Amino acid sequence: MTDDKAKTAAMATFTQYMISHRLRKTPERYAILEKVFGTASHFSIDTLHSLVDADGYHVSRATVYNTIELLIDAGLVRRHTFGSQAPQYEKIAGLSKHYHLVCTSCGKIKEIKDPEIDAMLNTRRFGKFHPAYMDLNVYGLCATCIRRSRSASSRRTDSGRRSPKKQKTGI
Numbered sequence: 001m002t003d004d005k006a007k008t009a010a011m012a013t014f015t016q017y018m019i020s021h022r023l024r025k026t027p028e029r030y031a032i033l034e035k036v037f038g039t040a041s042h043f044s045i046d047t048l049h050s051l052v053d054a055d056g057y058h059v060s061r062a063t064v065y066n067t068i069e070l071l072i073d074a075g076l077v078r079r080h081t082f083g084s085q086a087p088q089y090e091k092i093a094g095l096s097k098h099y100h101l102v103c104t105s106c107g108k109i110k111e112i113k114d115p116e117i118d119a120m121l122n123t124r125r126f127g128k129f130h131p132a133y134m135d136l137n138v139y140g141l142c143a144t145c146i147r148r149s150r151s152a153s154s155r156r157t158d159s160g161r162r163s164p165k166k167q168k169t170g171i
Helices: 003-020 027-038 045-054 061-073 115-123 143-160
Strands: 077-080 088-091 099-103 109-112 137-140
Touching: 003 027, 003 061, 027 045, 027 061, 027 088, 045 061, 061 077
Parallel strands: 099 137
Antiparallel strands: 077 088, 099 109
């Protein structure tokens, strides 16, 4: 699904959700939805608040939080908590199944797609439990943090070595 089609479908879904729950259809809620579907990666509430504010919608963080909760309930956004980080959010409408690689050092999140994992999870049965979705997060170090760690380690090793003293010769 293209981004425009996903956004249009999300608008329709959100409108129907607000009608069925007798909620007001405010321009601020739609502006927040638009920013969510204009974001290509995971985002925090603070990031989303800044994006909405930059577009001239001066709403409180509480409005952003409350709207995100509505979008989660409507099935348009998913909340992730990666390790001890603050919650991150991502749009789920129009996205294909993916998994997360989370760097435990810098917090960077990379999405990956893996047909082998999909096949294995799709054949897995859970008795009388029927999963709505599955979330897989793999924690470790990203390439940048590994390089940074190695260079810091080598600097410590180099600075800890003593260079041999030069002997003075009488010649």
